[in-house]
Amino acid sequence: MSETTATGSPAGTSAEDGAPGRDLAPAQEQSPKTASGSRISLGHSLGLILALGALIALGVITGGDRFLSVANLMVILQQAAVIGVISIGVTFVITSGGIDLSVGSVMGLATIWATTLGTQAMATDIHWSIMFFTALAVGAAAGLLNGVIIAYGKVVPFIATLAMLVAARGFAELISGRQTQIVTVQEFNSVFRGDFLGISVIVWMFLLVAAAGWFLLNRTTFGRRTIAVGGNAEAARLAGIKVKRHLVMVYALSGLCAGIAAVMMISRTTSGSSTHGYLYELDAIAAVVIGGTLLAGGRGTIFGTVLGVLVFAVLTNVFVQNNLDSSVQAVVSGAIIVAAVLLQQRFSAHRTT
Amino acid sequence: MSETTATGSPAGTSAEDGAPGRDLAPAQEQSPKTASGSRISLGHSLGLILALGALIALGVITGGDRFLSVANLMVILQQAAVIGVISIGVTFVITSGGIDLSVGSVMGLATIWATTLGTQAMATDIHWSIMFFTALAVGAAAGLLNGVIIAYGKVVPFIATLAMLVAARGFAELISGRQTQIVTVQEFNSVFRGDFLGISVIVWMFLLVAAAGWFLLNRTTFGRRTIAVGGNAEAARLAGIKVKRHLVMVYALSGLCAGIAAVMMISRTTSGSSTHGYLYELDAIAAVVIGGTLLAGGRGTIFGTVLGVLVFAVLTNVFVQNNLDSSVQAVVSGAIIVAAVLLQQRFSAHRTT
Amino acid sequence: NDPEEVESEDDAGASAAEPAGDNAEPGEEVVIGFSGPAAGHGWIGAITEGAQAQGEEFEDIDLRVSEGTDDVNEQISQIEQFINDGVDAIVVLPFDGAALTEVATDAMEAGIPVVNVDREFSSPFAARTTILGDNYGMGVSAGNYICEQLGDQEDAVVAEIAGIDSLPLTQDRSEGFEQALSDCGLEVDNRVAADFTVAGGESAAANLLQAAPEIDAIWNHDDDQGVGVLAAIENAGRDEFFMVGGAGSANMMREIESGDSVVEATVVYPASQAADGVRLARLLAQGRAMGDLVQSDVPREIQLYAPVVTEENVDQYLPDAFES
Amino acid sequence: MITQNAGSELLRMRGISKHFPGAKALDGVDLDIRPGEVHCLLGQNGAGKSTLIKVLSGAHQPTGGEISWKGEPVTIDTTMAALRLGIATMYQELDVVDGLSVAENVFLGHELSTGGVLRRSTALEHTRDLLRRLGHPEIPAQREVGRLSAAGKQIVSMARALSHDAQLIIMDEPSAVLDPEEVENLFGVVHTLRDQGVAVVYISHRLEEIRRIGDRITVLKDGRTVATSLEVSDTPTRELIALMTGHEVISDFGGAAIGPTSDQPLLEVEGLSLQGVFEPVSFDVRPGEVVGLAGLVGAGRSEILETIYGARRATTGEVRVKGRRLRRGSVPDAVQHGVGLAPEERKSQGLLLDEPIYRNITLSTFARFGRSGLLNERAERSAARAQAQALHLSPADVQRSIRTLSGGNQQKAMLARWLVHGCEVLLLDEPTRGVDVGARAEIYGLVRELSRQGTAVLMVSSEIEEVLGLADRVLVVADGRVVHTGSTKDINEHQVLDLVMEGAHG
Numbered sequence A, B: 001m002s003e004t005t006a007t008g009s010p011a012g013t014s015a016e017d018g019a020p021g022r023d024l025a026p027a028q029e030q031s032p033k034t035a036s037g038s039r040i041s042l043g044h045s046l047g048l049i050l051a052l053g054a055l056i057a058l059g060v061i062t063g064g065d066r067f068l069s070v071a072n073l074m075v076i077l078q079q080a081a082v083i084g085v086i087s088i089g090v091t092f093v094i095t096s097g098g099i100d101l102s103v104g105s106v107m108g109l110a111t112i113w114a115t116t117l118g119t120q121a122m123a124t125d126i127h128w129s130i131m132f133f134t135a136l137a138v139g140a141a142a143g144l145l146n147g148v149i150i151a152y153g154k155v156v157p158f159i160a161t162l163a164m165l166v167a168a169r170g171f172a173e174l175i176s177g178r179q180t181q182i183v184t185v186q187e188f189n190s191v192f193r194g195d196f197l198g199i200s201v202i203v204w205m206f207l208l209v210a211a212a213g214w215f216l217l218n219r220t221t222f223g224r225r226t227i228a229v230g231g232n233a234e235a236a237r238l239a240g241i242k243v244k245r246h247l248v249m250v251y252a253l254s255g256l257c258a259g260i261a262a263v264m265m266i267s268r269t270t271s272g273s274s275t276h277g278y279l280y281e282l283d284a285i286a287a288v289v290i291g292g293t294l295l296a297g298g299r300g301t302i303f304g305t306v307l308g309v310l311v312f313a314v315l316t317n318v319f320v321q322n323n324l325d326s327s328v329q330a331v332v333s334g335a336i337i338v339a340a341v342l343l344q345q346r347f348s349a350h351r352t353t
Numbered sequence C: 001n002d003p004e005e006v007e008s009e010d011d012a013g014a015s016a017a018e019p020a021g022d023n024a025e026p027g028e029e030v031v032i033g034f035s036g037p038a039a040g041h042g043w044i045g046a047i048t049e050g051a052q053a054q055g056e057e058f059e060d061i062d063l064r065v066s067e068g069t070d071d072v073n074e075q076i077s078q079i080e081q082f083i084n085d086g087v088d089a090i091v092v093l094p095f096d097g098a099a100l101t102e103v104a105t106d107a108m109e110a111g112i113p114v115v116n117v118d119r120e121f122s123s124p125f126a127a128r129t130t131i132l133g134d135n136y137g138m139g140v141s142a143g144n145y146i147c148e149q150l151g152d153q154e155d156a157v158v159a160e161i162a163g164i165d166s167l168p169l170t171q172d173r174s175e176g177f178e179q180a181l182s183d184c185g186l187e188v189d190n191r192v193a194a195d196f197t198v199a200g201g202e203s204a205a206a207n208l209l210q211a212a213p214e215i216d217a218i219w220n221h222d223d224d225q226g227v228g229v230l231a232a233i234e235n236a237g238r239d240e241f242f243m244v245g246g247a248g249s250a251n252m253m254r255e256i257e258s259g260d261s262v263v264e265a266t267v268v269y270p271a272s273q274a275a276d277g278v279r280l281a282r283l284l285a286q287g288r289a290m291g292d293l294v295q296s297d298v299p300r301e302i303q304l305y306a307p308v309v310t311e312e313n314v315d316q317y318l319p320d321a322f323e324s
Numbered sequence D: 001m002i003t004q005n006a007g008s009e010l011l012r013m014r015g016i017s018k019h020f021p022g023a024k025a026l027d028g029v030d031l032d033i034r035p036g037e038v039h040c041l042l043g044q045n046g047a048g049k050s051t052l053i054k055v056l057s058g059a060h061q062p063t064g065g066e067i068s069w070k071g072e073p074v075t076i077d078t079t080m081a082a083l084r085l086g087i088a089t090m091y092q093e094l095d096v097v098d099g100l101s102v103a104e105n106v107f108l109g110h111e112l113s114t115g116g117v118l119r120r121s122t123a124l125e126h127t128r129d130l131l132r133r134l135g136h137p138e139i140p141a142q143r144e145v146g147r148l149s150a151a152g153k154q155i156v157s158m159a160r161a162l163s164h165d166a167q168l169i170i171m172d173e174p175s176a177v178l179d180p181e182e183v184e185n186l187f188g189v190v191h192t193l194r195d196q197g198v199a200v201v202y203i204s205h206r207l208e209e210i211r212r213i214g215d216r217i218t219v220l221k222d223g224r225t226v227a228t229s230l231e232v233s234d235t236p237t238r239e240l241i242a243l244m245t246g247h248e249v250i251s252d253f254g255g256a257a258i259g260p261t262s263d264q265p266l267l268e269v270e271g272l273s274l275q276g277v278f279e280p281v282s283f284d285v286r287p288g289e290v291v292g293l294a295g296l297v298g299a300g301r302s303e304i305l306e307t308i309y310g311a312r313r314a315t316t317g318e319v320r321v322k323g324r325r326l327r328r329g330s331v332p333d334a335v336q337h338g339v340g341l342a343p344e345e346r347k348s349q350g351l352l353l354d355e356p357i358y359r360n361i362t363l364s365t366f367a368r369f370g371r372s373g374l375l376n377e378r379a380e381r382s383a384a385r386a387q388a389q390a391l392h393l394s395p396a397d398v399q400r401s402i403r404t405l406s407g408g409n410q411q412k413a414m415l416a417r418w419l420v421h422g423c424e425v426l427l428l429d430e431p432t433r434g435v436d437v438g439a440r441a442e443i444y445g446l447v448r449e450l451s452r453q454g455t456a457v458l459m460v461s462s463e464i465e466e467v468l469g470l471a472d473r474v475l476v477v478a479d480g481r482v483v484h485t486g487s488t489k490d491i492n493e494h495q496v497l498d499l500v501m502e503g504a505h506g
């Protein structure tokens, strides 16, 4: 039952719900759990869009043109891109009813593995894409391992991925000897640090992963099954879904996203490092949950996740623009996180009456 | 359903294990889990006791008398004490179906508040216990705020306490100007840094809090309500339990424990600092969950939590003794965490068949 | 120093000078405990490895390195464990000097000499010998260099990318920097704090560059995060300013050497401190004096020098620099 | 349609056993199903019916026994394997996923897709067809299932079973959450299936349903088959009950209504309304009186009960107990004034599934057993044990986790909670849902006993017969309005049905 029940139930039972009818499909638009695919996202996200709007307004007021410049928006998007791609993967995991604390570490490990002398030498000799695929493979493999331990070893996701967090970081340090590994493969840099139609490649990657994630979650068997497993694993099993196998795939997908994020991180910092991705898991989970995906599983929104990521990126940008002290930033962030969630709730509540 | 679904589900969904109950509970749940407090704890903890035993054996083999010396055991206990007290509070929160990510930060804030010049001046003038009560009050107040935001504001615990994590840290930095504040009140130090019957005061505090926590959870109506709320909040509400008020108290209790831990941390480091308690929340949650408390709520074991905390403390101790490289340590820790949980599961599984 | 020989060593600590005088002579075997912060960071990594290299170099040292940690409670336990184990000397780079003062004092009271590295304890009785970096001096050096370059431009825009704000060393650096700038009429116009990591540096710098459209000089406290800062600068396509680094990593020095980078200088913050700490601890434990000094005891405090490395003198420092 | 050829069995189960740790749910069960028959499975709560069909659907692995399908021995090791054979199942507990739409639930596990990409419009079309066949074209195929009522979910579950090209469809108590009109619809579907040659295994505790649609009957008792393949037409109900329970049960609502023991109303409801759900209602219940709320599923009866109880915050009106006004929207206040509610959805609203039985029974009273915040578990256990014995709870070991009880026994435990509590006003929402004949009679007897002691009982039931038999007065609710109030003596089942239909469709 967990968080949902504890918090959700009082809401669900609040008196202001209505419209009784003979039919078995009562028109309960009012219940916060709203309807089909796209409507869920938008309905759920209105409060968040509002919060984002307020932040942007704040940015414009304090920063004016500088804030609204294309260059600045690009900075915000680039900033959002790495954590964004990770969050897409985490959205699937959380929707399936699990949690993945290892994404940051796994991303770090992938950046290291893809930038070792050996990999870079091969990339120079053969093709830059070797680095790319190395990162993806490392991410997916780590995710797969998570999935196997969780689904077949029956270790709770929190613990299994926490163990992976610790182990992957240590492994990355061992491989790298704790050194930052600088990328010397020029083709790699020129591909990923470049632009396309005036938008930088990593922003494109983010958009692509988000679009693919949305499609996967809302338009494919895989996505429906993820929701089913998260919503009612037993019902999913009784319906003939191979729940364990599916969970393994979900965690592998999350790892793969961490691998893609690793490529972006490498290109962004021109380096691999075991410190890359430190504590990204918390940021990613926060973005996903603020976005409206149920921490209890069974409901996920990619659109909301993207909004959640953007809220945090804009927040940082506005803070720096105003040259705020980092402690004040922290206090204000805390307040804004709560305010955003409250706003969102009030908003969904209002829609209902 | 939350994490349960994900974690329980793979277990519950295996067709091979013969007895997948309708409700997604792992193997041990299918046993007619004959109830009463202590038996659950012990049964659940056998695997963990074994893991701890194995670690201790490792310590003895590699360290011999040095490891088994009273002084070394005291080192282990002292280290475990601070995180241990925090974990007791977190056990209640998790049992109630929530999560508290803010405990580390709140502890840091409490160490700061209790060691400001003003507080210390008052403590010198009036009584050293002013520092003690300041820390407790700060912790409880922060917890109370968490609880109100969660229960009445209906913000999911993960997000509410994440916001508190960020905000409390920032607030602590603001108050302290990011300076480590040294304790100059001699009475305070002599009380808390002292021994009693050959065991240091903070270890006594840990034992006391653990005993009180066990009693509270297993022998009082408060504990029963916590389990009921975590098990099925709606059922608890319909049985007349004041769920919201109870949740507020649970979070306040967790904050109070963080406040007590703050006193112990101050005495241990003779200082207050905004960096104190950094990432303790993860350690505490890991200890609680490894101990056997259900992340989904509805079942908690203080005994297990204490064991969980000890496993981590012994691990560190054995590592230092063996002079392992810290990266290797990280990898090994990850493996050991998973192994401990697997061991525990195998063990509970055996009990049932 | 013979450059050839130094090059052949692959890690920073071991590349320090060979033990001189009769200090190199093996003495009785001593057990030395070393404890430091979590070693994810290049500079701290170099520190730890430097210490470890000493342990291997001297046959009479049995070095125990405990897991690097940023949790003072755990670090205290490590020291306590060393005390229990009865080591002959302890070298500590505390995560937070004030928080480890008491346990270090305990060690001293137990007759174990403590060598305090980099972050200073709050009591003089907590350590037998202290090896200090000069954080304030680092800030001053960086500030002075920027003053020299911009001295006549009163309205010059100076930006600062700090490390972890809550560490005293960051505060010292910033204070020195501010002080030095104010001496020539400048001030810090934009300041962001990162976290000593590459990614943190990148993200802080990306936002900073956006917030400040025209910059004349940047001081980045730490060359580890500098890798990310440079990536952000390159990404933004900005080069109207020059940058001064901190700590003195090899890659920053190579940037300086190349001559076409925005990085013009870096202020060295020696990563050999812990290595020196281990050597001193050995001498202390063996009851010996420092070779080249007339003093018959190891000195109470050694403060390292924070030189500015520029294109002119980079050849001299690059060989000893750590890889971030 | 019934093939008389005994050799042409569709399914044959022999000596099936299933042991759970600490419980033998099945211990030698035989079952034969012929193509195109409606085979009823009867048995008391906990007899093992659900377990048997879970074995058949691949959800449980049997400990022993053989299954043959169309003459071939088979092992059904996954739910997929059962579906592939042509066995589709509607489980007793609602097995739908709240977060998915109706269509997605129907095709869950066998999604219509091309290379993993959903063919959504096709799925919607098929779903609409299925819903039409089930007599519910008004359920939008795109609606999220979480927003449907329990009955709606049952329809979805049924549509899913039909969406498989099955030769055997198992229905585990499908009528429990349905009202008379819905049950008619269901029977229509079952008849169509039978006409198409599909066999149906039908489980229900309502014997009159069995009479109406069953062809043959198998009776389980304590995990064993006590009678197999009885022809419905030549087995009298009395004999069935005797087979199930081992003794004769008089199912007469525990005698005539007691009637109010005093004229002073105990529970007064005045102008109570919940905006958008039900319009103002006023009535009162006197001590010893039983008032029933009749109506169709979704009429708002549960909401009236929950609002009286304070679980929902009333928009207008007030509730008084013994003349004292209850705080609006406060359950603790209601409980304190002696009001108890046995909710409709046991599992989600009533029980702590992982906790032992006795803690479920004392959930509203545990504080009372101890002193100053301390528990007294010994006292709790003995109080719980006393009630468990009085209600013939099986198993009666109150230390067992309540999860392992069968549905009917869980319902008894819910009632036991309020018996231990000793409340003056008892609100019962579908008290006999999923409860077997024997237990049903016990519950009726219990209500009578409580009336005798002066308890005011307000109950909701979808079985009109039950309301009329048990209550002194009936309130007929349709579409959120009370359309009729009167003594149960002055009205019969058909009149009630007419009233609700009128109210709902008019």
Ligand SMILES: Nc1ncnc2c1ncn2[C@@H]1O[C@H](COP(=O)(O)OP(=O)(O)OP(=O)(O)O)[C@@H](O)[C@H]1O
Pocket: A012, A013, A017, A018, A019, A020, A021, A026, A027, A028, A030, A031, D149, D150, D151, D277, D295, D296, D297, D298, D299, D300, D301, D302, D303, D344, D462
């Ligand atoms: N949480 C809710 N939000 C909005 N409307 C609701 C909610 N719960 C129930 N309703 C609506 O209230 C009306 C009555 O609900 P309900 O199905 O509980 O009635 P009932 O008469 O008790 O029928 P049943 O026999 O199924 O219990 C229905 O139209 C239902 O859709």
Ligand SMILES: Nc1ncnc2c1ncn2[C@@H]1O[C@H](COP(=O)(O)OP(=O)(O)OP(=O)(O)O)[C@@H](O)[C@H]1O
Pocket: B019, B020, B021, B022, B030, B031, D020, D021, D023, D024, D025, D026, D043, D044, D045, D046, D047, D048, D049, D050, D051, D052, D092, D394, D395, D404, D405, D406, D407, D408, D409, D434, D436
């Ligand atoms: N997972 C389980 N673990 C232990 N015992 C179980 C489990 N599931 C069922 N049982 C036991 O098996 C027996 C048969 O239960 P089952 O649910 O099959 O009964 P049923 O005939 O369907 O009853 P009802 O009419 O109440 O639904 C019961 O005694 C029950 O307690």
Ligand SMILES: [Mg+2]
Pocket: D049, D050, D051, D092, D172, D406, D407
């Ligand atoms: Mg059943």
Ligand SMILES: [Mg+2]
Pocket: D298, D301, D302, D303, D344, D429
């Ligand atoms: Mg109802």
